[in-house]
Amino acid sequence: MLRRARGRTVDEALHELFLSSDSDVEPSVSSDSDEEGLWTPARARVQNETAPDVSGGASASVDEYVAEHADIDVANEAQPADVRDSSSSSSTSGTESDDDEQASERSHVHIQEQLAAGDDGSEGQWKMEENQPLQDSFTAQPGIKVPVPENAEPYHYFCLFFTLQFWQLLCTETNRFAQQYLNAHRDTLPARSRFRKWVDVSVQEMKVFFALFLLMGFIWKPEIDLYWNRNPLIFTPLFPASMKRDRWMCIASFLHFANNEDETARTDKLRKIRPLITFFQDKFQTVYIPYKHISIDEELVPWKGRLDFRQFIPSKRARFGVKIYALCESSGYMSNFFVYVGRDDHAYQPGLVEKVGKSGAVVVHLLDPLFLDKGYNVYIDNFYSSIELAEYLETRKTGVCGTIRKNRRGLPKRLVNLKLKKRGSFAYRTMGSKLFVKLSDTKEVYFLTNLFKPNVIATNKRDRTRKRVHKLNLVHQYNQYMGGVDRNDALLSYYSALRKSMKWYKKIGAHFIEEALLNSYILYKKSKSMPHHEYVISVLSALLADGTGPAAADDVAVANPAPADAAGPVPTTPVVPAAAAAATATPATPATPATARGLVVSSRLGGRKGHYPAPVPASCGKPEGKSQRRCVVCSHNGVRKMVTICCLDCVDMPGLCATPCFRIYHTCEKF
Incomplete structure (x- = not known):
């Protein structure tokens, strides 16, 4: 099928672009370059057959990740050949000929060589090859660290x-x-x-x-x-x-x-709640140690009154309030936190802000000392991510994965300015263990990680045509483990x-x-x-x-x-x-809950002291003495019995038989 590109067919555009290459670019292409930087339909089919199945949830934006081959306008400015498709099976109305496929491959290889030859000094550290992610072993001992009674x-x-x-x-x-x-x-x-x-x-x-x-x-x-x-x-x-x-x-x-x-404590802005904060910080970290994957994000406690450190976050539902930085497990368990009270570099380690920046210092402050040097994987958003933070965490045996803002220092500018036409396409560069990815979704998204390679996996989700949805492995892992703080917020709001x-x-x-x-x-x-x-x-x-x-x-x-x-x-x-x-103080032994069928029984136990039978109050048009209720003791034992007597001294005013249910209810915890 022929497509038009500025008045020419695709074959004409590719042929002209290939013949007009610069003289300083070698026409031959090594097999290594082809294997590392080229995404061909043939290789897509092979990867589709061998791609592992990975299950897991995803955010709304990445769930719509279109499994479709990148549509690059070859008549436009040159684009690198590592712009890869997130899917190996595209549902197009027609099939391209073998000549079109071969010409497209030659064009991609030529463009990649042209970009590689034209890289300036600042781009030289970023390569078009696969990275080597961190392989630090996980040395922490997760789980509950305090004794819990059996059948608690x-x-x-x-x-x-x-x-x-x-x-x-x-x-x-x-x-x-x-x-x-x-x-x-x-x-x-x-x-x-x-x-x-x-x-x-x-x-x-x-x-x-x-x-x-x-x-x-x-x-x-x-x-x-x-x-x-x-x-x-x-x-x-x-x-x-x-x-x-x-x-x-x-x-x-x-x-x-x-x-x-x-x-x-006069200089402490949180002096009103400092003992409570210290108590819960200690409890959250000593009672339970989280597993390998943790996330860091901010919470907002609504507050519109006068307060020196009140924040305005338009993306939050409350918008105005007190900001709390939180470190959570993917289950939603909060392990560490601190309340933001304004710009205060003295709250962090000396020299830490100069190393990783103020937002990066928040991450290190939450991780230190319980989570550093133990092989944890931390997931963050673009507010915290930076090249300096990733390098610092790598020295502390901690992996990082997160979105990143395109104006951060040290990113490859050629890739940042690259225009990805098709939704679902992506391009990447690597530097040591770090991987930088530009992804075209509903908008352009940028990722930085030292945990994953730029490989595409098949998930258990399917598109409208019932075909498997493919996505980057780092995107899949990010969606699976980043939502710990959001899950915590959701559970609290109920x-x-x-x-x-x-x-x-x-x-x-x-x-x-x-x-x-x-x-x-x-x-x-x-x-x-x-x-x-x-x-x-x-x-x-x-x-x-x-x-x-x-x-x-x-x-x-x-x-x-x-x-x-x-x-x-x-x-x-x-x-x-x-x-x-x-x-x-000695640790208190928790009392056994005195509950029966979800009712509070503290007011009924202790014999019949202070409890006397009385007629059921008037209800549903029936006067007092003729209104009826079920006997709770009989109902618990599978017998339906309506009575006109109840106990007004109990919290729920239960209906009871005069004998023996009234005595049983007020003397036995379980009946």
Whole structure:
């Protein structure tokens, strides 16, 4: 089939281009050059038959990678012969003749030699040959590094991150701030202010407080007060049964993570949440070591108020907020992070910014010291990638793969300025172990890696014609492992309890608490299968049971029963410093979750003390005493029985037979 190129056929254009070659280019072409730089239809067919099958997901842009031979306009400016097709099987309306194929091959070889002869000094380091990727062995020991009970429940994994030290830190700093506030505002507080009834919070109360807070991510209401509203349309009996509204509001108002009077931290912009950040950074890295493939990206916690280090990222949904750099496994587990507070070169190692740049210093800062020199493969986007970073990570036995901006220093300019006509075509250059690729997709994409060769593989995806989709191996691997931070963001967004707040540190602190809860779920899923929402419900049920049960022996003096509005000066509670508490505290053994059929059972156990039978409340037009409910004990044992008696003192007001189900329900954890 003949095609027109500026008024000439393809054969005429190729013949004229071949005869008009420069005299300093040798007409003969070695077999090595042909094997390394030429992509022919014959070789495409061979590679299609021998290409390995690789399964895996891909992003929306690369999933549409068209398996079609590159359509290069030979009458236009010369283009290198390593512009390769991402597919070995093209679905065209006609077939080219053998003469056209041979002429095209001669033209590609001639153009490649012409470019090679015309390279300037800066291009000389980049070659048209295959690279030798890094082959460093993986020496880390991934997996959970703390003891976990056999047949552990979700609450045991939750307690891996939320230890007694965490709860004591929150109680200590919250009580300290409450006393500081009340001492400073005693004369100005209204007479009926809820703050005048403040008593110091205990560990158990703090557990109930956060259980209700996280539950708000499941049961969303526009105002906090509505969770305690008794309107039948929106009534949620669990909230008033677990904690009074004014008490929850008081704890939320005084919630604190650090000592305001610590003069040594005045220059730290994150001093309000520094103890919490330090605690979770240590827990995320010591509880679990990730596997070989990790990724680095940024998160954005929404915040539109006044804040010195508030960022604007138009590509994020929230746009305004606090930026957090995160290192995640492909599963979404967050292993390391730090909050960006503005330009501060002193936050990195001395001389690191000069070596790899500011964005590269972020990568090294997150990797050091846990992930460097151990053979990890890190995947990044074009904000971080650079030649200097790839060279530095290579010296630290760490592989890197990521997109890169075309204006980075040291890239081959001839290849950057090359125009790839056909979507799916690509061109590459190599320098040592590094591979630079220009790919034509919906837009031009640039990759830099020291982990892969420029080979094309067959995936398990198929196009509209039911043919296998082919793509670059580095693109396939990048799509498979780069999405760790995005997956983390997605899982957090499903049941997030974050709300607008007047204090930025409370919102950031709540974000990290949700991150720890998500990390515990990811670790649980590595051993057992459970939907995300069921896991969170199970954890919150056990947390409420643990918080409303009998006081634990290790719940030390963090509560003062004396009311704040008593006569005389406000008493000061003895506060144990966080460092001393951490040194003397022993790891808490997580309690067995007291749950049955997904119901909170803390309010029903302990015999019949405080629980009395009562008629089922009026509902569905039936008066009290005639309304019926199923007996939960009988239903659990496969018997359908309707009763008119229930227990109004239990959270869920279950229907129960007068005997023996009422006694069984209030004395047996499992029935």
